[in-house]
Amino acid sequence: MAHWRMVGWLILVLVLARPGMLDGKDTEEYGLTCGEDGFMYTIPKSQIGDSFPKLMIMVKGSLHELTEDVSCGSNLTEHSDGSLTITVSYYGCYVSQMDDSFVMALTISYKDDYGAWKIPEEKELKCPIRPAMDAPSPSQCATIDKRERLLCGNASVSSNQCQSLGCCYDPSDRVNTCYYGNKVTAQCTNDGIFSVAISKYVTLPNVDLGAVKLTRAIDTNCGPTTTTDSFLLFQFPLSACGTTSKLVGSILFYENELMAKRAVQTWQGSSITRDSTFRLTIRCSLSSEMQIPLHIPVNVFTLAPPPGVTSQGPLSLELRIAKDVRYTQYYTDGEYPILKVLRDPVFVEVRLLQRVDPQLVLFLQQCWATPTVNPINPIQWPLLLNGCPFPGDNYATLISSIDQSASGIQFPSYYKRFIVDTFTFTDATSQPLQGNVYFHCSASVCAQSATQSCSTVCPTGFFVTLVVSGRSKKHVYQPNMNMVSSHGPIDFRVSPENLKMRESRASAVMTSVLWVGIVSALAVVCVAVAAMGIWRFSVKRKPNVTLVNM
Numbered sequence: 001m002a003h004w005r006m007v008g009w010l011i012l013v014l015v016l017a018r019p020g021m022l023d024g025k026d027t028e029e030y031g032l033t034c035g036e037d038g039f040m041y042t043i044p045k046s047q048i049g050d051s052f053p054k055l056m057i058m059v060k061g062s063l064h065e066l067t068e069d070v071s072c073g074s075n076l077t078e079h080s081d082g083s084l085t086i087t088v089s090y091y092g093c094y095v096s097q098m099d100d101s102f103v104m105a106l107t108i109s110y111k112d113d114y115g116a117w118k119i120p121e122e123k124e125l126k127c128p129i130r131p132a133m134d135a136p137s138p139s140q141c142a143t144i145d146k147r148e149r150l151l152c153g154n155a156s157v158s159s160n161q162c163q164s165l166g167c168c169y170d171p172s173d174r175v176n177t178c179y180y181g182n183k184v185t186a187q188c189t190n191d192g193i194f195s196v197a198i199s200k201y202v203t204l205p206n207v208d209l210g211a212v213k214l215t216r217a218i219d220t221n222c223g224p225t226t227t228t229d230s231f232l233l234f235q236f237p238l239s240a241c242g243t244t245s246k247l248v249g250s251i252l253f254y255e256n257e258l259m260a261k262r263a264v265q266t267w268q269g270s271s272i273t274r275d276s277t278f279r280l281t282i283r284c285s286l287s288s289e290m291q292i293p294l295h296i297p298v299n300v301f302t303l304a305p306p307p308g309v310t311s312q313g314p315l316s317l318e319l320r321i322a323k324d325v326r327y328t329q330y331y332t333d334g335e336y337p338i339l340k341v342l343r344d345p346v347f348v349e350v351r352l353l354q355r356v357d358p359q360l361v362l363f364l365q366q367c368w369a370t371p372t373v374n375p376i377n378p379i380q381w382p383l384l385l386n387g388c389p390f391p392g393d394n395y396a397t398l399i400s401s402i403d404q405s406a407s408g409i410q411f412p413s414y415y416k417r418f419i420v421d422t423f424t425f426t427d428a429t430s431q432p433l434q435g436n437v438y439f440h441c442s443a444s445v446c447a448q449s450a451t452q453s454c455s456t457v458c459p460t461g462f463f464v465t466l467v468v469s470g471r472s473k474k475h476v477y478q479p480n481m482n483m484v485s486s487h488g489p490i491d492f493r494v495s496p497e498n499l500k501m502r503e504s505r506a507s508a509v510m511t512s513v514l515w516v517g518i519v520s521a522l523a524v525v526c527v528a529v530a531a532m533g534i535w536r537f538s539v540k541r542k543p544n545v546t547l548v549n550m
Helices: 138-142 159-164 496-516
Strands: 032-034 038-043 054-059 062-065 074-078 084-089 096-098 101-109 121-128 184-188 193-199 212-214 231-237 244-248 251-260 264-267 270-273 279-287 298-302 316-322 338-341 345-353 360-370 381-385 398-400 415-421 436-447 526-530
Touching (some): 032 121, 038 121, 184 279, 193 279, 316 436, 345 360, 345 436, 360 415
Antiparallel strands (some): 032 038, 038 084, 054 101, 074 084, 101 121, 184 193, 212 251, 244 251, 251 279, 264 270, 279 298, 316 345, 338 526, 345 415, 398 415
């Protein structure tokens, strides 16, 4: 039997702080710092002048205004000396990866002495992604309390040996002179042992170390060998604890996986969790050739960064009525009431305002109409149910798609459009109820990710079980909806001039019937369509709209 001499060394892929590059020039000239988590670019007061610069960012071929947005990982900080620091997360909305670097295309415009904007300056910021088995920074090591330190290697290792293991070195600590400091530290030793140290700070919120297990292990001896309040350490043979192996040429690959079980609480049919997702794959590569020591990598793979934490607002929404099917012009406040003839199309649009996160998707839950401004008026007619046209209408609402290339809309997912055929409410005797129609919608915002979709699937055909000859009373609103409406009443009654015109036409028709004997009828019913104004609200007033992760 051949005896394999197994030699393995760790290469752990982490982003480490070091000076960055900007258009291939010296970074100090431009004030660029490549931090552990993102770019930090500082503009001195001498460049800014007296006016705040215009900051634009290139994302997928189009320019977007760079603002302070927590959801996209961007922050703007003005300092007391007049300088400005732009901080952007490597894993936010604005950074891409190219070759071995994080890349961000930034455009900055300054004003001249006369207040005019100068020609924009284009800057390509680069920070390296480099595989390394580097020790934590001194500041990171200093934050670890002595009571929480976990011994790395053995007590007799030197400073250089400790740092080569990716650990912290403190000669003043006689118990744990060499200790773990990185969020994840993995080692594959030359005696065939996997060693993996995990910090509770590896996720946000902090991972529950007591829930971390080797997913493939059956043996009860495969738990952590050492734990503190902040770290735990797994050490196990390459041939144990469910580790799989695969021989490719002269290289033998070993692989295992750790995962934290999420605690789920259930109450009256509802379930919640407050735990983050943690899954870690470790792979060790060893030489199967005798007497050939190789420095072959141990790879550590973690899940992609989780989607942004979602919470309540503030969000701004707007419901408006377009003048035609192209949705290029909209009625203003001064143009209401809008007069429509029965069955004329009404082009409705709801949009999300003051957001720049491309992952957000506007979702219309329910849309309905009432004959008054009161959205919970008992006389209601449904337009959309769960984002889909109400099937019990013989003139079903039409969902209008958005052509991004034709419309020039930056974030099509922020818009929902639908078309309603004009109608009027009737009473029990089929008499029109003044002709006023008010639209209402309940809406939410979905944060989509690689594992979660925010799409709405509607049936291709509607099976109408309710025969309808005209709109009448239907109840749509339910108390638990996230509903938004206008803050005040809007009067959309027909003007006296139009009423006189109708009376004049009616008299002419009746005269013709009496003297000529021709039976004819002309009926034109004008309906005022009420758009619910601009939906501007904040959770400080009332939590009507909630940002949810669906």
